[in-house]
Amino acid sequence: MNYPGPQRKVIIDTDAGVDDAVALFLALAAHKDPKSPFEIIAITAVLGNTTVDNVCRNVFTVLDSAGISNIPVFCGADNPLVQPFIREGSPFFGEDGFGGVHSLPNLPVTKQDRKLEEESAPLALVRLAREFQDELTIVALGPCTNLAIAINIDPNFVKNVKELYIMGGNIHGVGNIRPSIEFNFFVDPESAFVVLSSSWNQKIVMVPLEACKLAMSSMEWRRQVLGSIKSRQVELLNLLEEKLVHVYEKQYGSWCSCDAVCMAVLLKPSITSKSSTNYCTVELQGALTRGQVVVDYPQRTGNPHNVTIIEQIYLPELEQMLLSTFHESTFIQ
Numbered sequence: 001m002n003y004p005g006p007q008r009k010v011i012i013d014t015d016a017g018v019d020d021a022v023a024l025f026l027a028l029a030a031h032k033d034p035k036s037p038f039e040i041i042a043i044t045a046v047l048g049n050t051t052v053d054n055v056c057r058n059v060f061t062v063l064d065s066a067g068i069s070n071i072p073v074f075c076g077a078d079n080p081l082v083q084p085f086i087r088e089g090s091p092f093f094g095e096d097g098f099g100g101v102h103s104l105p106n107l108p109v110t111k112q113d114r115k116l117e118e119e120s121a122p123l124a125l126v127r128l129a130r131e132f133q134d135e136l137t138i139v140a141l142g143p144c145t146n147l148a149i150a151i152n153i154d155p156n157f158v159k160n161v162k163e164l165y166i167m168g169g170n171i172h173g174v175g176n177i178r179p180s181i182e183f184n185f186f187v188d189p190e191s192a193f194v195v196l197s198s199s200w201n202q203k204i205v206m207v208p209l210e211a212c213k214l215a216m217s218s219m220e221w222r223r224q225v226l227g228s229i230k231s232r233q234v235e236l237l238n239l240l241e242e243k244l245v246h247v248y249e250k251q252y253g254s255w256c257s258c259d260a261v262c263m264a265v266l267l268k269p270s271i272t273s274k275s276s277t278n279y280c281t282v283e284l285q286g287a288l289t290r291g292q293v294v295v296d297y298p299q300r301t302g303n304p305h306n307v308t309i310i311e312q313i314y315l316p317e318l319e320q321m322l323l324s325t326f327h328e329s330t331f332i333q
């Protein structure tokens with residue numbers, strides 16, 4: 001695949017998550033391609049879809065599946081910044097975030113002897129942002145907790161980072177975990193607030209829930225086209241989503257990986273068909289809206305625009321990226 005743009009050092013902050021796994025595979029394909037300008041220099045784990053320990057294990061499973069061993073993994077926050085996150089009911093991606101696959105005897109991955117880095121994720125973010133000053137891209141696929149901690153412990157962190165891509169929040173009050181709240185911002189509203197309130201000088205690109213809902217593939221495409229590719233990565237993905245495809249079918253009638261939409265926007269900017277800039281912040285008090293993004297559509301705050309909002313992408317291009325990523329030749333082992 002052709003990846004446009006300048007050389008980029010990338011950190012992926014993730015709460016993996018089946019959704020994140022799809023995005024990680026997209027990014028790992030770019031990392032592995034010698035012609036690509038993308039180099040993943042770290043993966044940092046944060047709570048969200050499951051506990052941070054499960055997230056670390058899930059990241060290792062994806063790396064094992066891709067046969068990639070040169071990316072360090074850092075464990076981060078297991079609690080939100082201020083208020084505890086109380087899980088209710090059954091998590092969307094299962095208790096372990098990976099549909100319970102770790103209990104399967106024949107997981108299609110070649111397990112490597114991997115160890116977590118000793119440094120914690122927020123400290124690693126601070127250090128790497130200093131080390132790769134003005135070169136570093138961060139992609140946040142989970143709650144913003146690690147980022148908010150990094151911002152709070154280093155006044156220069158935001159300045160050092162070149163750009164931040166966030167999957168999270170919403171722009172029209174459409175929610176998934178609550179009527180008007182998106183999951184990542186719901187888990188840790190204060191962290192999202194800290195991130196959006198910092199002086200990024202328009203370096204934030206946000207992929208809200210609404211953009212993902214406009215990028216849903218048919219269940220037929222998921223099952224018959226993506227799902228029928230003969231590769232170990234699709235074999236794994238099908239196992240991860242074995243119980244989930246019925247949930248997608250019932251709830252949405254279609255399939256999407258929100259995190260993959262965000263990753264695709266970074267890897268291939270031309271995939272964006274509609275975007276805008278605006279001032280965005282996060283509601284922290286509302287009984288029904290804590291964690292909802294507030295967009296200053298009428299320009300009443302006088303605050304400068306702080307976010308580039310991705311409103312829509314070209315779905316056929318995303319599907320093509322997914323097909324070429326999950327093709328049998330991408331991660332030959």
Ligand SMILES: [Ca+2]
Nearest residue numbers: 017020141142
């Ligand atoms: Ca995620």
